[in-house]
Amino acid sequence: MPLVFRVTNSGKESVTLYLMGRKPAADFRISDEEGRVIWSRLRGQTILGALRLYPLGAGQALVFRHVWNGRADSGGIVPPGEYAIRGVLLTDDIDGWASPPAFIRIER
C-alpha cells in the first residue's frame, strides 16, 4: 500500500521548519483499532540529532512516500480491520509533528 505524507505551506509567506536530521525525515505510524502502534517505518532506527533550518516557500510542500507491505513490526501480516495511518514529521519536538489520521480498512 503506497503511503504519502505531505507537509504544505498553504500560506502566502515562506516559513522555516525546524527539522531533525541532516535531511528532512518523516515517520509513518499505523495503529490498530485499539490505538496500538503496530508498525512504524522508523522503529529501531537511529536518526541524527542535528536540527536543520528548512525554508518552505509559500505553496511549496515536503512530500514523503513509502510503500507498506501490510506487515506489523512483529513481521506478521496484520489481521483484517480498520487501521489509522499518521505521518510524523521529525522536528525539534520530542514527539515530532503528527498529521491527523487517515483510515484504511483491510478485508480478507
Add this chain to the structure above:
Amino acid sequence: MYRTPAFRTALAAAATIAIAACQDAPAPTAVEPAVPSPALQRSQGSELPSAAELDRQIPGFGGFFLDGSGAPTVYLTRGASRAPVDRALGRYLNGRGLTASSARVLQGRFGWAQLERWQIAATESAFEVAGTVFVDNDETINRIRIGVENPNAIGQVRAGLARLGLPDDAVIIERAEPVVQVASLRTVVDRPVRAGVQINFGGYLCSLGFNATSGTQKSFVTASHCTNTQGGVEDTPYYQPLSSVDTDAIATEVDDPAYVKNLPGCPRGNRVCRYSDAARALYADGNDQALGLIARTNAPNNNSLDITGSFTITSDDCSGSDDDIGGCLPSGTVVGKVGRTTGWTQGAITNTCVNTGVSGTRIVQLCQTFVSAGVAGGDSGSDVFQITGDPEVKLLGILWGGSGSSFVFSPFANVVKELGALTTH
C-alpha cells in the same frame, strides 16, 4: 516547530499537514509575542479606563486595584467625593455583575498624578545608587515603593529622595531580590561558552558538546555531523547562539576524521565507519572557552531550558586504550545530558557497545551507548555525563542521535581514539 498547524486530511492512506506563515499562527521555534486582536484590545480598553483616565475623571484619585479578595478598590484623598468613582467605574463594574457603588474606597494621602511625578524623579535618583532593583508607583499602597538589594543602600536612596523634596512618608524602601534575566540554552550569548548551549553552522543548529584543549589549542567538541560535511575537515565556522545574533564566528572546525571502510567491525560492502560522531573546533578567541563547565537547568526531565548554573567536569570516563572503547559504565547506570532542544534529560544506560547504523546513510558508528532518555532535533553534540556529586560530573561522551525514546552517544574513549588526547577540565 509549528505547534498549531491547520490540518487537512487527504485521501485514505495519505496524510497531510498544511501550514501557513500567517494563518493559523504556525509560529516557528523563535516565537514572537502574541498580539491581541483589535476587537480584544477595544473590549479591554472600554472595560477598565486607564489610570490616567481615572485620574482625569475622579478628583482626588490616588490609585485603583483589586484587593486580595478581588474587590475593586480606589484610593481617594481626603475630602474627595465618591460619586465620580461610581460614574467612572460603573461600566467596568456592571460588566462584572457588580453595582456601580460596590467599589471600596480607601483614604489616600497622595494624588495619582503627584505619585507619577515622584516616581519619575525617584527613578532618576534611586538608580544612581548601586543595587536599586525597582521604583514603583504602587497603586495598592498609595505610595512610591522602592526595592534595593542591600539594606545598606536604603539610607543613600532616602537621602537622595529628600534632596528632591519627596516627603518621607510618600516612599517605602525595602530589601528586594535582584531581578535576574533568565537565559535559555537556545538564546543565551554565553561568553565564555559552556557546554550544552546552542551553536549554529550553515543552516543547522546543534549543541556544544564539551570544551577541550588539544595540545595548546583551546577548542570544543561537538558531533561530526554538526559540521558542514560529516567526516573530513571543511573549516566549518560556528556561531553562538546564531549567526544573526553574533556575526562573529566563535570557532572553526579543525578535526573531523573521515569515515572509512576498513575499521575492525565495520560491515563489508559500501558501509563506512567511525568510533565516534565527534569533531573538534578551535576557538577564535581562547578566552571564550569555559573549560570544564556545562550549562545546567534546575532539574532533569522537566522540559526547562532556563540556565540556572553550571555542572563542573571533574573527571572523564576511561580512555587511552583500545580496551576502553565503548566506555566503562555498565548498563543500568543513570546518566544525563544537557542540550539546546530538550535541556537536561537523564535516564539509564540500556545498551553498551552497539554498532549503530545511521538512518538514511551508509554510516555505521561502532561501539556506541544507548540511554533511555529524551532527545530531539538540535540536541546533537550534547555532552553526556554522570553526576558524581553536585555540581561535579564525570564526562562520558557526545550525543549524536535518537532512536525512539532513547538517545545515542559516542563514549569519551571513542572520541579520544579519533580526536587524540583532550583536556576537558
